[in-house]
Amino acid sequence: MAIHLAPYVNWRGQAREAMEFYQSVLGGELSVMTFADMGGTAAGVAEAEGEADWVMHSALSVSDSVLLMGADHPSHVPGEPQTQQVSISGPAEDGDTLRAWWAGLSEGATVHEPLAPAPWGDSFGMLRDKYGVDWLVNIAGARGEG
Structure with missing residues (x-):
């Protein structure tokens, strides 16, 4: 069995830009879902705070063993994105x-x-x-x- 670990990185409003940059550097296929795309409570809160177009989840699949994931840390979630x-x-x-x-x-x-x-x-x-x-x-x- 092969086990792969995939880093998950968080930002505050920069996830799409950062993930598109990483795609330009690393290559691969990028998928992005915003809070608005997902609907429901999270999108409603994000929309109320002007963050509906922020990234709820993204994945950059570079190869079978390289996967980088990321998202925006919305204002309604406690804490701040860490280094x-x-x-x-x-x-x-x-x-x-x-x-x-x-x-x-x-x-x-x-x-x-x-x-x-x-x-x-x-x-x-x-x-x-x-x-x-x-x-x-x-x-x-x-x-x-x-």
């Missing part, structure tokens, strides 16, 4: 793809640690993207090289 972290790790054979994703995610980002060879033999980088999400990218070293 969230997504980690991407892959083998050296996928290094070109992962480096391209890093380059795309870096647009408008604050790079905390450039993607570069790390002491443990992999290539590693950390950034906070323009939507406030922290990304960690790790590319396994080929035969001990980053």
Whole structure:
């Protein structure tokens, strides 16, 4: 049995824009449902607060093993969206793809640690993207090289 984990990221009114950005970087198929699309109580509350077009759920299916999901955190739900972290790790054979994703995610980002060879033999980088999400990218070293 194969188990896949899929990060779920939350924003306040930026989910559609952020998920469309991630689709432009990662590729894949994006599906988006707004509060208005879903009807019922949640849509009524969101509509009353001017948030009916906010994203209730979105899913970016990049591959059989890469799924990124996200939503807007409506005003009527207690709390605030927290800084969230997504980690991407892959083998050296996928290094070109992962480096391209890093380059795309870096647009408008604050790079905390450039993607570069790390002491443990992999290539590693950390950034906070323009939507406030922290990304960690790790590319396994080929035969001990980053």
